[in-house]
Amino acid sequence: MSVSAAALDVTTMRDRLDRLRARAADAGVVAVVITPGSDLRYLLGVGGSSFERLTAFVVPTDRAVAPVLVSPALEFAGLGHLPLEAVGVEVRTWVDGEDAHALALAGLAAGPVAVSDMTPALHLLQLRDAGATEQRLAGPVLRELRMRKDPVELAELRAAGAAIDRVHARVGEWLRPGRTEAQVAADIAAAIVEEGHAAADFVIVGSGPNGASPHHSVSERVIERGDVVVVDIGGPLPSGYNSDSTRTYAVGAPREPDVAEAYAALQAAQQAAVDAVRRGVTCESVDAAARSVLEEAGLAHHFIHRTGHGIGLDVHEEPYIVTGNDLVLEPGMTFSIEPGVYLAGRWGARIEDIVAVTSDGVERYNTRPHDLAIL
Known part of the structure; x- marks a missing residue:
């Protein structure tokens, strides 16, 4: 050991x-x-x-x-x-x-x-x-x-969220045409540690068609102007409590014609799910809040995973925000809200925040802007 x-x-x-x-x-x-x-x-x-x-x-x-x-x-x-x-x-x-x-x-x-x-x-x-x-x-x-975090645990998760937000704020330093996903990821991993984490547990840089694979890691693909790029990053603080946040970037104006409309629906879906979080509602109802927005936009079949997962000493733990989970939310529960849309062979996008259920609603632990960030 x-x-x-x-x-x-x-x-x-x-x-x-x-x-x-x-x-x-x-x-x-x-x-x-x-x-x-x-x-x-x-x-x-x-x-x-x-x-x-x-x-x-x-x-x-x-x-x-x-x-x-x-x-x-x-x-x-x-x-x-x-x-x-x-x-x-x-x-x-x-x-x-x-x-x-x-x-x-x-x-x-x-x-x-x-x-x-x-x-x-x-x-x-x-x-x-x-x-x-x-x-x-x-x-x-x-x-x-x-599942029910105490005040000390919540403070650690809040600090982890702030630390990973500082990394997302710097992505424009590294994400540019002519660099490979692996090169960008190496810079991000170093920044994750610089900003207070014990380690970079995962760095996803999914550019262009690679963004349509939710668990793509990195590759030697060279980033091109017009790419939409999914950046999903996180890791533990020295205390062991984890961050996990995704933002989607565009390297110049997106070359795919349907990005703006689909991304607007995704942003609305993520906000609807966050707005649905409060004590007394079920996990599956939060999932449904995101899914219904994408369904109305004709994009539900491009949303191919659950809306969220719990987070704490593990990056993935209870509770899971997924269809069929009738667990009732209680104060102190912390989890991600991360709907995505993935158009195979073309592009993908995801927006992810960690949130906590409070006595009177919800608190976001990630506060970076949710708009498509055009670099």
Whole structure:
């Protein structure tokens, strides 16, 4: 496990553990087993990834049994700064040759165990062999906590939005005819770090026909005058909370004759979806608000993805703003609003803001202009 830490105070850690235990009890599991990833970062402020040696945080639903952090002895130095004793967490270290998976399960009552969704199969199957024979996904338990951001999380996401806005404000420095998408993306990636991110997690520069592929990354295509260019960028702050924002640019006047009319409909659709966000409405109703505008404009069949995704310690997390999701929005939920239109082989466009549900409406975390930016 590679360790990086975002400090959590003891009160926050205790509160999150208490709420996790309550949710896990309601779900009918005897414990939640969390391996390195965003769930562990949410609970303990520890980043990193899983490797062949097991690191796991085991949280029993029985409050008489202490939570346990299991760590390879050679890696525990990177965790020693955590206020584990103050939070009531027992530490169990192990050395190569010992059965770490059995150590993690020692003392648990018999019954179903929820395991974090991104646990590698290497560890999932060894936990099963060590006694956790009835396994469930922990996602349904943890998403109920992580969907509703607290004020500290909201402040981080607001800061992330402002930082990525500063990068979009500079795109005109790099996006010009004669440069390749890859060259523009390299400059943007450097600026993402310059403007306060820990890293550039993704940079999409989709020029001309490449803009019609929503998840195009970059290529050696040379940008031409008249191109419409989709720029979708983001990454984590040092705290782990992410930005994600898309703006669409034109390098001079667009050469495609239908850009202005279609883009105006897209802009109206994005605004309609933002306007639909408030507590008490469903995710699918926000999706429908964007989709209906594009349908009226005859462009619905060019909108080929959901309207949005949740964001926090992961770029994509609950809640998802998509047809069929009847989840009711509540204050503290944060997600993207990003309708797009994609005309295969010709051009594409997308407008994306991160928004937060408030007690009386919605707050945008991205405030750059939404017009087609002609450079």
